Amino acid sequence: MMKNATFPIPSFEEWKQEVEKSLKGKPFEKLYSTTYENITIKPIYTRRDIESLTHVEQYPGFPGYVRGTRPNGYIQEPWKVSQEISATSPQEWNEIVKHDLARGQTEIHIVLERLGFPVISLDDMEAMFSDISLDKYSLRVDAGAQSLSFLALFAAYLQKRQMPFTAVRGTIGMDPIGTLAETGHLSFSLASSYDVMADVAKWAKNNMPHVKTVIVRGEPYHNGGANAVQELAFAFATAVEYINACLDRGLAIDDVASQIQFSFAVGSNFFMEIAKLRAARLVWANIVQAFGGSESAQKIAMHARTSYFTKTIYDPYVNMLRAAAEAFAATIGGADSLHVSPFDEAIGPADEFSRRIARNTQLILLEEAHIANVIDPAGGSYYVETLTAQVAEKTWKLFQEIEGKGGIVKALQDGFVQAEVENIAKQRKDNVKKRKEKIVGTNFYANLAEAPIQKANEGSEKAFPFSKVDEENVAQLQAGFRENRWIETAIFMAVRRATAQEIEAALKADEASINVKPIQQWRLAESFEQLRKATEVHLEKHGARPTVHLINIGSIPNYKTRADFITGFFEAGGVAVAKSEGYHTAEEAVSGALEANGTHYIICGSDESYTDMVPAIAKAFKQAKPNAKLYVAGKQPADVEQTFIEAGVDGFIHIGSNCYETIVSFMKEMGVALDE
Numbered sequence: 001m002m003k004n005a006t007f008p009i010p011s012f013e014e015w016k017q018e019v020e021k022s023l024k025g026k027p028f029e030k031l032y033s034t035t036y037e038n039i040t041i042k043p044i045y046t047r048r049d050i051e052s053l054t055h056v057e058q059y060p061g062f063p064g065y066v067r068g069t070r071p072n073g074y075i076q077e078p079w080k081v082s083q084e085i086s087a088t089s090p091q092e093w094n095e096i097v098k099h100d101l102a103r104g105q106t107e108i109h110i111v112l113e114r115l116g117f118p119v120i121s122l123d124d125m126e127a128m129f130s131d132i133s134l135d136k137y138s139l140r141v142d143a144g145a146q147s148l149s150f151l152a153l154f155a156a157y158l159q160k161r162q163m164p165f166t167a168v169r170g171t172i173g174m175d176p177i178g179t180l181a182e183t184g185h186l187s188f189s190l191a192s193s194y195d196v197m198a199d200v201a202k203w204a205k206n207n208m209p210h211v212k213t214v215i216v217r218g219e220p221y222h223n224g225g226a227n228a229v230q231e232l233a234f235a236f237a238t239a240v241e242y243i244n245a246c247l248d249r250g251l252a253i254d255d256v257a258s259q260i261q262f263s264f265a266v267g268s269n270f271f272m273e274i275a276k277l278r279a280a281r282l283v284w285a286n287i288v289q290a291f292g293g294s295e296s297a298q299k300i301a302m303h304a305r306t307s308y309f310t311k312t313i314y315d316p317y318v319n320m321l322r323a324a325a326e327a328f329a330a331t332i333g334g335a336d337s338l339h340v341s342p343f344d345e346a347i348g349p350a351d352e353f354s355r356r357i358a359r360n361t362q363l364i365l366l367e368e369a370h371i372a373n374v375i376d377p378a379g380g381s382y383y384v385e386t387l388t389a390q391v392a393e394k395t396w397k398l399f400q401e402i403e404g405k406g407g408i409v410k411a412l413q414d415g416f417v418q419a420e421v422e423n424i425a426k427q428r429k430d431n432v433k434k435r436k437e438k439i440v441g442t443n444f445y446a447n448l449a450e451a452p453i454q455k456a457n458e459g460s461e462k463a464f465p466f467s468k469v470d471e472e473n474v475a476q477l478q479a480g481f482r483e484n485r486w487i488e489t490a491i492f493m494a495v496r497r498a499t500a501q502e503i504e505a506a507l508k509a510d511e512a513s514i515n516v517k518p519i520q521q522w523r524l525a526e527s528f529e530q531l532r533k534a535t536e537v538h539l540e541k542h543g544a545r546p547t548v549h550l551i552n553i554g555s556i557p558n559y560k561t562r563a564d565f566i567t568g569f570f571e572a573g574g575v576a577v578a579k580s581e582g583y584h585t586a587e588e589a590v591s592g593a594l595e596a597n598g599t600h601y602i603i604c605g606s607d608e609s610y611t612d613m614v615p616a617i618a619k620a621f622k623q624a625k626p627n628a629k630l631y632v633a634g635k636q637p638a639d640v641e642q643t644f645i646e647a648g649v650d651g652f653i654h655i656g657s658n659c660y661e662t663i664v665s666f667m668k669e670m671g672v673a674l675d676e
Contacts, residue, residue, distance in 0.1 A: 012044070012046055012048075015044060016028065019031070019043070031043035035227070035269070035272060036227040036228075036424050036427060036428065037227045037228055037229045037272070037390075037391065037394060038394075039387070039390050039391070039394070041387075045382035045383040045386055046382055047382065049382050049385075049386045050382055050385045050386060053385055053386075053389050055067070055282065055385075055389075056379075056380065056385050059071065060072075060073055060375055060376050060379070063285060063289075063295050063298060064281075064282055064285055065281040065282065065284075065285050065298065065299055065300065066278050066279075066281055066282045066388060067278075067375075067376040067379050068281070068334050068375070068376050069281065069299040069300065069334075071375075072375060073334070073372070073374070073375035073376055074331075074371070074372035074373075074375075075372060075373065075375065078366055078372045079331060079335055079336055079337055079338050079362075079366075079372075080106050080107040080138060080140075080336065080337035080338070081104060081105050081106045081107065081337075081338065081359060081362045081363065081366075082105075082106070082107035082109045082140055082303065082337040082338060082339050083100065083105050083109055083339055083340065083355065083358060083359050083362075084109045084110070084111055084114070084305075084339050085097055085100065085108070085109060085110065085355075086111075086114055086115050086116040086349055086350070087115070087116050087117065088116050088117060089116075089117050089127075090117060090119075090124045090125075090127035090128045091127050093115070093116075093117070093128055094127060094128055094129070094130055094131075094132070096355075097128075097132060098131065098132060099352075100355060100359060101132070101137060103356070103359065104359055104360070104362075104363045105359055106137065106138070107137060107138045107139070107140055107170065107337055108132070108137050108138070108139045108140065108170075109140045109141075109339060110139075110140070110141045110142065111142040111144075112141065112142065112143050112144050112146050112150060113142075113144050116349065118500070119146070119149075119150060119153065119500060120467060120499050120500050120501060121153070121467070121497070121499050121500070122153055122156055122157060122160070122494060122495075122497060124153075125153045125154060125156070125157040126157060126160075129157065134158075134163065134167070134168055135163070135167040135168070138169040138170035138337075139168065139169070139170035139171070139172065139211075140170050140171045140303065140337065141154075141170075141171065141172040141173070142173065142175070142215055142217075142263070143172055143173060143174055144174065144175070144179055145174075145176075145179060145186070145187065145188075145504070146500060146504065147172065147173065147174030147196070147200070147213075148174075148196050148200065148486060148487065148490050148503060148504075148507065149490065149494075149500035149501075149503040149504055150172065150500065151172050151200065151213070151487065151490075152487065152490035152491045152493070152494040152503060153494050153500060154172065155208075155487075155491045155494070156491055156494035156495045159491075159495060160495075165207045165208040166207075166208070166209060166210065168208055168210060168211055169210040169211065170210075170211055170212070171211065171212040171213070171215060171261045171301075171303075172211055172212075172213060173212060173213055173214050173215030173261060174193070174196070174197060174200075174213070174214065174215065175214070175215045175216055175217050175238075176190060176193040176197075177190075177238045177241060177242075177408060177409065177412075178215070178216065178217040178219075178220050178238065180409075180412065180514065180516060181220045181221065181234075181412060181417065181516070181518070181519050182220035182518060182519060182521065183518055184515060184516050184517055184518030185513065185514070185515050185518075186513055186514045186515075187508055187513055188507055188508050188512075188513060189512045189513070189514060190409065190514055192507065194242075194245035194246070194248075194249065195249065195484060195486065196486045196487075196507070197213070197214060197242065197245065197246060198245065198246045198249035198250070198251055199249075199484060199485070199486040199487055200213045200486065200487050201213050201214065201246060201251060201255065201256065201259045202250075202251060202255075203487045203488065204259065205255055205258075205259075212258070212259050212260065212261045212301060213259050214242055214256075214259050214260045214261070215260075215261055215262075215263055216235050216236075216238050216239045216242070216260060216261070216262045216263070217235070217262075217263045218231040218232065218234070218235040218262070218263065218264040218265060219263065219264070219265045219305070219308075220519055220521070221234045221235070221417075221421055221519065222264070222265035222267065222307065222309055223265065223307075223308055223309045223521045223522070223523075224421045224422075224425060224519035224520055224521060224522070225309070225421055225422070225424050225425025225426075225428050225429075225522065226420070226421045226424055226425075227424050228267075228269075228272050228273065228275070228276040228391055229391060229394045229395050229398055230398065230420055230421060230424065231264065231265070231276070232264075232276060232279065232280055232283065232391070232395040232399075233395045233396075233398035233399040233402060234402070234408060234417055235262060235264070236283055236284065236287060236395070236399050237399055237402040237403065237407060237408035237411070238408050239260055239262070239284075239287070240287060240399075240403070240407070240408075241407050241408050241409060242256070242260065243256050243257070243260075243291060244407075246259075247291075253288065253291040253292055253293040253297065254293055254294050254296070254297040257288045257291075257293050257297040257298070258296075258297055260301065261301040261302070261303060262280065262284075262300060262301065262302050262303065263302075263303040263304070263305065264276065264277065264280065264302065264303075264304050264305075264335075265304070265305055265306075265307045265308070265309065266304050266305070266306050266307060266326045266327070266329050266330045266333070266335075267307040267309060267310055267326065268307065268310045268322060268325065268326065270325060270328075270329050271329075271383065271384060271387060272387065272391070273326065273329040273330070273333060274329050274332050274333040274378050274384055274387075274388075275333075275384055275387035275388040275390075275391045276333070276391055277302065277304065277329075277330065277333030277334055277335060278333055278334065278378065278384070278388040279388050279389075279391040279392035279395060280300060280302060281299075281300050281302070281334070282388070282392045283392055283395050283396055283399070284298070284300040285298040285299075285300070286396070301336055302334070302335050302336050303335065303336060303337045303338070303339070304330040304333070304335035304337070304338050304339075305338070305339040305340075305341070306322070306323045306326035306327055306330070306338075306339070306340050306341045307322075307326055307341070308341060308345060308346070308523065309522075309523055309524060310322055310326070310523070310524060311323075311341055311343075311345050311346045311523060311525075312346060312439060312441060312442050312523070312525040312529070313346050313347055313452075313525065313529050314441055314442055314446065314447075314450065314452075314525070314528075314529060314532055315440070315441025315442065315445075315446070315447060315450060316343050316344055316346070316347060316453055317343060318440055318441045319341065319343035319344075319345070319346075320343045320357055320361070323340050323341045323343065323358065323361060324340075324361050324365075326340075326341075327340045327361050327362060327365060328365060328369075328371075331365055331366075331371045331372075332371070332377055332378050333378070334376070338362060340358040340359070340361045340362055341358060342354035342355055342357070342358045343357060343358070344453055344455070346523060346525075347453055347455050348455030349455070398420075402416070402417075412516045413516050415516075415517055417519070418516075418517050418519055421519055425520075425522075428524065429527065432524055432525075432527060432528070432660075433527060433658050433659060433660035433661065434656075434657075434658050434659060434660075435569075435572070435659045437524070439524060439525050439528070442525045442528050442529065442572065443525075443528045443572045443659060443660075444568065444572065445568065446528075446532075446568070446571045446572050446574070448545070448571055448574060448576065467499055467501065469499075469501055469502050469505055470498070470499075470502060473493060473496075473498045473499075473502045474502050474505050474506045476489075476493060476498075477489055477490065477493055477498065477502060477503060477506035478506045480492070480493075481506055481507070490503050527660050528572055528573060528660065530674070530675065531572075531573035531574055531660070531663055531664070531667070531674075532573065532574040533574075533675075534574070534667065534672055534673060534674050534675065535573065535574030535575060535667075535672065536574060537673065538672045538673070544576075545574065545575065545576040546574075546575050546576070546666070546667060546670040546672050547575065547576040547577070547578050547598060547600075548566075548570050548575055548576075548577055548578070548598070548600045548601070548602055548666065549577075549578045549580070549593065549596045549598040549600065549601045549602070550563055550566065550567075550577060550578065550579055550580050550601075550602055550603075550604055551580060551583065551589050551592070551593050551601055551602065551603045551604065551617065552579070552580045552581065552582045552583065552604050552605065553582060553583050553584070553589060553603065553604070553605035553609050553610075553613050553617075554582050554583075554584065554605050554606065554609045555582055556582060558582065558605055558606050558609055559582055559604045559605045559606070559609075562604040562605065562633040562634055563579065563604040563633070565633065565655070566602050566604060566633050566653060567579075569653065569657075569659055569662075570663060570666075572659055572663070573659070573660070573663035573664075573667070575663060575666065575667070578596060578598065580592055580593075580596075585613075586613050586616035586617045586620060587620070589603075589613070589617045589621075590617055590620045590621050590624065593621060593625075594621075594624055594625065598628070599627075599628055599629065599669070599670060600628070600629045600631070600666055600669070600670070601621070601628060601629065601630050601631070602630075602631045602632070602633055602653060603617060603630070603631070603632045603633065603649075604633045605633075607634065607636070610632065610634075610636070610640075610644075611640075614632060614644050614647065614649065615643060615644065615647035616647075617630075618630055618644065618647035618648035618649050619647050619648055621648065622648035629650045629651075629666075629669065630648060630649055630650050631649065631650055631651050631652060631653050632644060632649055632651075632652050632653075633652075633653055633654070634652065634653075634654050635652060635654040635655070635656060636652060
């Protein structure tokens with residue numbers, strides 16, 4: 001009977017023999033690839049690859065925590081749908097939050113630097129949280145430099161509402177080193193930041209025990225182009241800096257570790273990102289254990305957000321697909337909460353539609369794809385388990401290297417971190433420009449006819465009116481701060497209507513700021529977006545896009561492959577491509593080309609058709625139009641290229657060409673203004 005039938009399990013050697021047959025003489029090593037993390041990806045993984053990995057036999061919820069910090073995964077408690085929300089005023093923000101909470105969002109998420117308005121006073125806090133049940137929803141506030149002032153105003157608001165601090169859940173956190181890496185500057189000293197951090201952590205433990213007060217962000221490194229290993233290593237080095245600072249100020253390791261939430265970006269390399277989040281749990285458990293932390297303290301708290309780095313301005317609806325794949329990786333990887341990028345994130349502030357699509361991406365994964373019904377779906381995968389171990393090992397090695405250099409702050413001051421990130425960023429930029437790394441809708445399959453999404457006040461800087469600082473309030477705050485009573489003093493004064501500005505002014509009074517070279521924040525698509533914008537300006541000024549003209553030779557099957565390649569190649573930079581019929585003689589080709597009245601021409605055909613026709617076309621064409629440029633599509637043997645060049649061909653465009661540099665060269669010759 002069929003149900004009793006068994007199939008022999010082929011050995012790796014048998015599989016390899018069959019693969020080598022299908023490769024038809026090409027080396028088996030061609031199937032291997034190397035990631036930006038310098039990890040070699042094999043074409044197949046087997047049980048032998050995981051035999052030495054002890055964590056594979058562990059259950060989720062047990063120390064090591066590679067497979068998750070909870071035995072039941074998401075089954076009893078799904079990840080939090082934590083969409084960042086911004087607005088133009090506290091009142092508008094309040095309405096948006098209530099609207100989105102009613103439609104599936106489960107955590108209130110604020111990034112103060114991107115909120116869209118300043119949170120200055122207790123009145124602002126009251127307007128923001130009016131009619132929002134803070135005991136029903138967790139709160140995530142990335143407060144940046146305003147951590148103390150925001151928490152003080154928030155605590156004053158809770159007191160006014162007579163709501164117990166113990167009812168609040170979530171994170172209201174600061175990350176001074178993340179800010180330093182991202183901007184290159186802190187307006188006050190790290191020592192004072194650590195004083196505040198330790199004081200707030202102690203206060204939260206006793207008064208707001210379900211709220212974390214420290215955030216460690218990996219995004220400044222990810223958005224600078226860092227690989228997965230670098231993002232983890234730099235984040236953990238930052239966390240260790242915070243741990244040491246708080247231990248020096250009287251906290252215990254369990255108290256510090258329980259106050260930290262990590263935030264990681266999730267990029268487009270699907271399996272690498274899953275492995276990154278799983279490896280993060282293992283590395284963090286090892287770090288906390290090394291400090292003597294308990295098993296409970298070794299559990300990482302991990303927020304994830306789909307990558308800003310991978311999003312595009314052109315063909316922006318493709319960003320929905322990118323974000324969905326990244327969100328899928330984040331949930332398979334076991335994030336505790338997740339922000340999915342609105343598809344128009346790179347263009348401007350999200351609107352109701354883009355917020356809804358982003359939110360529903362999470363809800364589909366939860367409600368329709370049933371991701372939460374499976375505990376550690378990546379567990380046991382030979383590939384993912386191997387990759388997880390490799391990422392963890394490399395992360396630990398880089399982390400130890402940073403510690404050997406004196407820690408993350410010293411490594412930033414010495415430029416080590418920046419140089420490491422820039423090295424990978426350069427590789428990424430080169431691969432995008434050569435189209436080895438494909439960005440659909442940007443450097444591949446660009447659509448020059450697309451209508452751009454228009455955003456109001458795009459790129460404009462909004463100035464906010466600030467209230468006058470009461471010097472007496474500042475003096476009272478300073479007096480309390482000098483006694484190291486940071487949060488109690490700030491709350492006491494916030495209840496008495498001190499403003500965020502006054503709290504921050506008191507903090508900065510006697511500070512020595514710190515500066516380092518910032519890690520440049522960028523997106524993969526920017527180089528080609530620059531070209532597209534330049535061609536659009538040219539179109540607006542001159543009524544036509546810069547254009548290359550094809551000289552197709554032979555029948556359609558003879559030239560179509562290369563003509564399509566050239567079309568996609570130049571449209572990636574916004575350059576129009578004028579097609580031609582297939583010419584069967586050199587005379588026809590030259591006559592047709594001259595009628596086009598262009599400046600740049602590319603011959604497309606097969607290698608066989610090139611042999612006789614290209615030299616004849618080139619000689620006649622250059623005689624008739626000596627200042628025009630003539631290229632050939634496709635790589636040719638060196639001797640053939642030399643023959644063509646002698647006949648008048650200016651160059652060759654093929655799969656190995658640097659697409660970006662080629663288009664820039666063409667644009668300059670065509671008189672297109674480039675903002676460089």
